[in-house]
Amino acid sequence: MQKSKNIPEMFVAQAARRKGKTALKVKYEAAYRNILWDDLLNVVCDASLGFSQLGIRKDDKVAILSESRPEWIYTDLAILSLGAITVPIFPTYRQRDIDYIVKHSESRAIVISNVKQWGKIKQLKERYPELLMVVSFERIEGNEGVIPFDDIIKMGKSDRSKHKNVFLGKIRRIQEDDLATIIYTSGTTGPPKGVMLTHGNFLSNCEAAARAIPALEGSVALSALPLSHVFERLAGYYMYLYLGVIIAFAEGLNTLLENLKEIRPHIANFVPRIFEKFYHRLLGIVSRSSPIKRKLFYWALDVGKKRYVLQLKKRRLPFILMCAYALSKLLVYNKIRKQFGGRVKFFISGGAKLSRDIARFFYAADIRILEGYGLTETSPVISVNRTNNNKFGTVGIPLDNVEIKIAPDGEILVKGPSVMKGYYKDEEATRETIKDGWLYTGDIGVLDEQGFLKITDRKKDIIVTSGGKNVAPQNIENMLTVDQFINQVFICGDGEKYLSALIVPDLDQLEQFARQHQISYNSPSELISKKEMYRLMRERIERVNKELTDYEKIKKFALLSEEFSQDKGELTPTLKIKRNVIMTRYKNTINKLYGR
Numbered sequence: 001m002q003k004s005k006n007i008p009e010m011f012v013a014q015a016a017r018r019k020g021k022t023a024l025k026v027k028y029e030a031a032y033r034n035i036l037w038d039d040l041l042n043v044v045c046d047a048s049l050g051f052s053q054l055g056i057r058k059d060d061k062v063a064i065l066s067e068s069r070p071e072w073i074y075t076d077l078a079i080l081s082l083g084a085i086t087v088p089i090f091p092t093y094r095q096r097d098i099d100y101i102v103k104h105s106e107s108r109a110i111v112i113s114n115v116k117q118w119g120k121i122k123q124l125k126e127r128y129p130e131l132l133m134v135v136s137f138e139r140i141e142g143n144e145g146v147i148p149f150d151d152i153i154k155m156g157k158s159d160r161s162k163h164k165n166v167f168l169g170k171i172r173r174i175q176e177d178d179l180a181t182i183i184y185t186s187g188t189t190g191p192p193k194g195v196m197l198t199h200g201n202f203l204s205n206c207e208a209a210a211r212a213i214p215a216l217e218g219s220v221a222l223s224a225l226p227l228s229h230v231f232e233r234l235a236g237y238y239m240y241l242y243l244g245v246i247i248a249f250a251e252g253l254n255t256l257l258e259n260l261k262e263i264r265p266h267i268a269n270f271v272p273r274i275f276e277k278f279y280h281r282l283l284g285i286v287s288r289s290s291p292i293k294r295k296l297f298y299w300a301l302d303v304g305k306k307r308y309v310l311q312l313k314k315r316r317l318p319f320i321l322m323c324a325y326a327l328s329k330l331l332v333y334n335k336i337r338k339q340f341g342g343r344v345k346f347f348i349s350g351g352a353k354l355s356r357d358i359a360r361f362f363y364a365a366d367i368r369i370l371e372g373y374g375l376t377e378t379s380p381v382i383s384v385n386r387t388n389n390n391k392f393g394t395v396g397i398p399l400d401n402v403e404i405k406i407a408p409d410g411e412i413l414v415k416g417p418s419v420m421k422g423y424y425k426d427e428e429a430t431r432e433t434i435k436d437g438w439l440y441t442g443d444i445g446v447l448d449e450q451g452f453l454k455i456t457d458r459k460k461d462i463i464v465t466s467g468g469k470n471v472a473p474q475n476i477e478n479m480l481t482v483d484q485f486i487n488q489v490f491i492c493g494d495g496e497k498y499l500s501a502l503i504v505p506d507l508d509q510l511e512q513f514a515r516q517h518q519i520s521y522n523s524p525s526e527l528i529s530k531k532e533m534y535r536l537m538r539e540r541i542e543r544v545n546k547e548l549t550d551y552e553k554i555k556k557f558a559l560l561s562e563e564f565s566q567d568k569g570e571l572t573p574t575l576k577i578k579r580n581v582i583m584t585r586y587k588n589t590i591n592k593l594y595g596r
Contacts, residue, residue: 003207006174006199008044008081010206011241015041018244025220025248025263026070032248032262035070045167046156047078051109053155054147055132058083058170061105061182065089065098065121066113068227068249071137071149073237075111076227080199081167083174086181087194088228090573092566095120097192101184103128105194105424111149114138118146176200182424183230185376194424195376197230204417205379206239208399212384213370217244219266219345222259224250224274226573230380231350235372236269257281257339264341271351272358273575275369276481279358280506282336283484287512300332304364312390333366346370346387350380351574353455355478356393363392371395373455377439378402379418383453394452404453405438411459412445413438444472461579463494469551471499476544476552477577483540485509488564490582491554492590498555500593502586503537504563510536528559556593560586 004010015023015037024035056062062079064086066072079086087105089098091113098120102110109132112118118140125131125145137149160167180199184192221240225232240247245267250259256274286297303324310317317325337344346368349359354371362369372384373395382404385396398404402416419439422430433440444462445455457472464470473491480489480501487506493499507524513536514520514527521527537559545553564570570581583590 004203005176006080006171006178007180007202007238008077008171008174010203010238011044011077012041012168012171014241014244021218021244022246023241024070024073025246027249027251027259027262040074042157042160043074043153044077044081045160045164046153047074047149048081048167048170049156049159049163050152050154051078051084051156052082052166053159054109054152056082056084056109058173059179060084060109061087061107063087063089063102063105063107063110064228065091065093065110065117066137066228067091067252068223068225068232069113069137070249071113072227073247075135075149080174080180081171083170083178085179088181088183088233090226090228091117092573093120094569099124099127101192101194102131105182105184106130108132109135111135112137115140118143174199176203177421179421183228183376193426193429195230196421196424197376197379198421201379201418201420202234202238204401205234205381205399206242208401208418209235209239209381209384210243212381212386212399213348214345214387215243216240216267216345218246220246220248220263220343222250222263222265222268223247224253224256224259225269225271225351229351229573230376231271231374231574232269234380235348235350260339260341262341264343266343266345267347268344269348269350271574272349272354273352275347275349275354275358275362278339279361279482280484280487280509282339284506284508284512287484287509297332300328301361301364303328304333304366305360308360308363329366336365337367340367348372348384350374352576353474353478355482357479357482359392363390373443373453375414375439375441377420377433377441378414378416379420381418382414382441385452391448391450391452394448394454396453397451398453404447406445406447407440410444410446410456412441412443412453412455414441415439463491463499465493465499465551466495466497467551471552476548476554479544479547480541483543485513485536485540488577490564490577490579490586492583492593496594499552500590501541501554501557502560502582502589503557504560505533505537507561524561528561533559558586558589558593560589 018037021037022034023037023040025032062084064075076086087107089101133147135147135149139148140146177198177200179196181197182194184194223236227233227237248263250256286294307325349369349371359369370385372381374380374382382402383396383398405413407413415438442459443455444457444459445453447453457474462470463473476491477489480486485506488504490502491499510527519530519532541554570578
């Protein structure tokens with residue numbers, strides 16, 4: 001495919017190449033329907049012409065506040081085709097965050113999905129007169145100030161036969177260095193910063209990431225993560241357009257397993273938290289099976305582990321192991337794969353650190369997870385494991401156009417064409433982050449002798465005990481969440497003599513344990529307060545403590561009856577823990593763990 005200088009140009013070229021083939025799949029009225037490349041191109045053209053008629057010009061900023069859906073893609077490509085700039089906003093954000101982003105970015109318009117999002121921004125136009133218009137994908141009755149997206153399409157459609165060349169002409173004028181988007185980092189601490197990414201940033205990352213994975217043309221991908229996050233936007237949208245992969249939209253995280261079975265994808269991108277939920281669900285099914293089925297399951301996993309150890313060492317499999325693997329596949333692995341549709345070639349994990357044990361579990365069950373690493377500031381992919389070169393506990397090797405070096409204090413530094421232009425209206429933060437052409441990631445890591453990158457923790461998240469010992473909390477949290485009885489973990493102990501943990505148990509597993517041991521209770525909070533539950537959790541923690549040094553061991557813990565969630569502001573949109581929020585919200589509980 002000929003090299004493009006901007007994203008819409010790449011899209012138009014691919015649409016011409018894949019004319020008559022399926023581009024997207026979306027569920028309407030209980031059934032998935034196809035959207036062809038021809039139709040996608042026409043809708044983008046119509047929307048672009050419609051937005052132009054309403055006054056959107058080159059370099060204008062347009063915010064998108066919506067869940068992932070085809071209209072998100074239509075809007076993004078339409079705005080980019082005008083040489084304008086999209087400003088994605090996570091649909092879970094509160095009014096305060098939305099107001100800040102729209103005003104700071106100087107957005108001239110905001111495109112929303114539905115009445116729920118309208119409730120967050122309906123007063124914004126009064127407080128921010130610079131806002132030119134509000135557009136909604138779904139009609140909002142009784143609000144004349146909100147323009148239905150369908151009306152913009154109709155406006156453009158009436159002009160398409162006369163002005164399609166205008167649409168293509170505007171695309172040709174967009175240069176690689178032109179700004180494509182401003183993405184506000186969700187961040188676990190501090191106010192969000194607007195990351196400026198160009199068309200060239202995205203395309204260089206798209207091309208290098210595509211070279212790092214097998215050819216996927218014509219494959220089906222399930223899109224479940226928010227397109228407002230740079231990981232899904234590049235790896236689950238731009239790259240799939242570039243490769244000719246069909247994008248099927250999941251209805252939501254709650255229906256993910258159902259959608260996997262319906263779509264039967266070849267590939268999907270998930271964050272580690274989703275893999276943790278899959279893992280716990282599978283273990284729950286196994287724990288409720290008969291003793292013979294449980295034994296068979298763990299025998300098959302053992303066979304799988306022996307197989308992948310030899311494969312990773314590129315050694316020949318003994319005949320007996322090959323036979324055992326074939327039997328395991330027939331009796332166990334195929335049933336697990338059916339949970340994910342049965343056609344998965346591999347999953348890609350990003351957005352946070354994946355537990356090595358969970359990666360090994362899925363690999364042993366013949367489901368490959370390729371863990372990668374990136375930042376919003378790098379468009380985003382920096383490194384990724386390959387299908388033929390995978391190393392557990394690492395985030396793979398760098399893309400072929402990305403340089404990595406480790407600073408004396410362990411911080412990972414990155415250089416390459418995908419590194420951002422800078423932070424919007426924040427030259428000081430830009431200078432602090434990019435020095436001598438190197439982007440300072442804020443992550444701590446090491447490069448091993450084979451060139452694989454291993455992330456040990458966030459620089460800001462490192463716990464320093466009162467004894468001066470540095471502890472990476474995420475490593476310990478990952479070791480604990482592998483346990484079938486543990487759902488979520490938060491490790492604390494900065495400036496303290498020892499580490500403590502807030503633990504959200506897996507309530508389904510606890511309830512099953514309670515039934516087996518005839519423990520009565522009336523509510524989740526009463527269940528976790530039982531002395532039997534405390535003993536059970538202490539046993540699980542001690543198993544992990546045996547693998548840790550003295551200063552890393554968890555001395556005390558508290559059980560919580562409610563999950564950490566986005567709605568309560570405790571998780572980022574990619575489901576990473578916001579440590580400062582947890583510390584504040586559970587201050588009294590943590591103080592008790594330290595005798596205060």
